[in-house]
Structures are given as C-alpha cells and as structure tokens.
Amino acid sequence: MTFLAASAYANWPVIKQLAWLLGYLMRGIFWVLSNIGIVNVGVCIIVFTFITRMLMYPLTVKQQKMMKLNAVVMPEIQALQKKYQGKNRDQQAMLRMQGEQQAIYDKYGYSMTGGCLPSLMTLPLMFALYPVVYDITTYVPELANYNESVIYNFLGINLMEVPGLRLHPIILIPILAGVSQFISTKLMMAKQPNMDNSDNPAASSMKMMNYMMPIMSVVFCISLPAFLGLYWITQSVVLILQQLVVNKHLSRYTVEDIIKANIEKKNKKRAKKGLPPLNEKATINARKIQQQNAAEKTIDKEARDAKIRESTEYYRSKSGGSGSLAAKANMVREYNEKHKK
Numbered sequence: 001m002t003f004l005a006a007s008a009y010a011n012w013p014v015i016k017q018l019a020w021l022l023g024y025l026m027r028g029i030f031w032v033l034s035n036i037g038i039v040n041v042g043v044c045i046i047v048f049t050f051i052t053r054m055l056m057y058p059l060t061v062k063q064q065k066m067m068k069l070n071a072v073v074m075p076e077i078q079a080l081q082k083k084y085q086g087k088n089r090d091q092q093a094m095l096r097m098q099g100e101q102q103a104i105y106d107k108y109g110y111s112m113t114g115g116c117l118p119s120l121m122t123l124p125l126m127f128a129l130y131p132v133v134y135d136i137t138t139y140v141p142e143l144a145n146y147n148e149s150v151i152y153n154f155l156g157i158n159l160m161e162v163p164g165l166r167l168h169p170i171i172l173i174p175i176l177a178g179v180s181q182f183i184s185t186k187l188m189m190a191k192q193p194n195m196d197n198s199d200n201p202a203a204s205s206m207k208m209m210n211y212m213m214p215i216m217s218v219v220f221c222i223s224l225p226a227f228l229g230l231y232w233i234t235q236s237v238v239l240i241l242q243q244l245v246v247n248k249h250l251s252r253y254t255v256e257d258i259i260k261a262n263i264e265k266k267n268k269k270r271a272k273k274g275l276p277p278l279n280e281k282a283t284i285n286a287r288k289i290q291q292q293n294a295a296e297k298t299i300d301k302e303a304r305d306a307k308i309r310e311s312t313e314y315y316r317s318k319s320g321g322s323g324s325l326a327a328k329a330n331m332v333r334e335y336n337e338k339h340k341k
Helices: 003-009 015-035 041-055 057-083 091-108 112-134 141-145 169-190 201-223 226-250 255-272 278-319 325-338
Strands: none
Touching: 015 041, 015 112, 015 141, 041 057, 041 112, 041 226, 057 091, 057 226, 057 255, 091 255, 112 226, 169 201, 169 226, 201 226
C-alpha cells in the first residue's frame, strides 16, 4: 500500500473520525514521553499499540467466548443443513429448516450477530490505526522539530527504511513479525474445541490461517517501512499476552456456563418486550418441530400404505389365481411401466 493509498482511505467516513481520535492519542503519548526525555517514534508506536489493543480487550474476550460456543452450535447446524440438503426449492421444507435452526439458536442462547459483531467492531479501529502509524508526522506535527535520524532510530535500526531482502539487522523485523503472528494465532486456536476435527470446515480454515497470516506479515513487513513492522510485532506480542490471559480466564468457564450467561442476558431483553423466556420458547419450538416431523412421517406412511394396497389390488386383478414366477415377473414389469418406474 502506498502513502497516497493510506491517506485516501484515512478520509473515509468513520475511519477519518477514528483516525483523528487515535491521532490525538498518539500525540498525547509523544508529549508525555518527550517530557520525560524519551523522543523516539519506535517507543511511541509500542506504547500506542499497547493502549489501543487493550481498548479492544473486552471485544477479544467476547469473540473467544463465541468461538467456544460455535464449536458446539455449528455441528448441529451442519447436521441440519445436511438433513435438508437438496430441498432448497421446497418452500415448506425451507420454513421447517428455519424453524429448527432457530430452535437450536434458542437452546444455546446463540445469536448470529453476536458471533460476528465483535469482529466487525474491531475492523474500523484496525483501519484507523494504520494511517496514524503510517503518516505519523501528520498526526504528531511536533516531530517536525526533531532530527529524523534521531527520532526514527530504534535499537540501531532506521524505522523509515524498507527492510527488503538483505543481510542487515533490519531483516529481523519481518522475521519477528511472522513468528509473533504465528504464536498469537496458535494460542487463539489452542483452547478451541473440535479444532483437531478434520470434518470441521472451521477447523480447516483456522489451520490454514495459522500459516497464511504469518507469511502475509513477513511479505508486508519486507516491503513497507520498518516502523510499520514494529507496529505489527508489538500488536502480535500484546495479542499473545492477551490470549494467555483470555485462555486462563475461559478455562474457568464451561460451554454450559457460557450458554447459561447468554440465555440470562437474552431473557432480560425478552422480558422488557413481554416475550417468554428463551428456555420456554425453545421447548415450544422443539415440541412444534417434533409434531411437524411426526405429521410428515404419518403422511409418508399413509402414502406408502396406499401404494402397497394399489400394487396388491393390481396383482390380484391380473393374476387371476396364477402364481407362476413368470406371471409375477410380467405383472411387475407391467406395473412399473404403468407408473413409469
């Protein structure tokens, strides 16, 4: 991504406002550090990244809880989809499928928006972070008063340089970015149930992401200025620390605890709207589904019995008392031709 591209999307609605707020945060960090004698862009980026990642910590916890619950909910949804496979043109079947799917969601207090909302909420913030780090001099104009060779020197590395493929200490930045990204993704997967199940599409996607994301990190950090690589490394390190805390926190909660908390939270909202509690609703839905399935089985049985009676009567009318194998075979052939089987 070029400087112009970064500046262009920094002016998008919402992104622009968030970048403005984060820019003031970066400026405040620089002001505090400079007043204690630390005038260094690298240190500013580290502190800035730590603070912004901690602001997203509650969303990270919520996202991990939903991933843990997904491991229980999704196999049932996939089994339901398999049950109705090939019936997408049958409107009644699709309505029954939707009813059964909602019954599964009610049973676990699960919400589709609740599963993806934490991830979606972090996206604008992540987009806003990038231009602040990339175009730091715009958001922190005080940097213009200092010598670039000093403020961009971090542990002997010029953060304004692009690492590229060369034997130089700066190459450690893309390498560390890839390694830290791999560890953070691995930790995220570690406490997720069914991640070793080869039949689980989510598990396969997560395993692929575990290798693709670090490779992408290395490629980006090789071709972009080193201060972006430092930001990437710091973010991954903070994510590793967060993930260790989240894994320890979630180890005290079973899936049943998460389900119970979800249902209690949703029931409070339903009570305000005058709706029955989810457990009661789930029981009603399950009973309706059982009745529908029983009715379908009755209809199928009646249709099957009717065909048996029809074929029996056809046999008696044609046989005329003849019980030879040839006569029976001939009647079966005629019956099948008549019904185009």
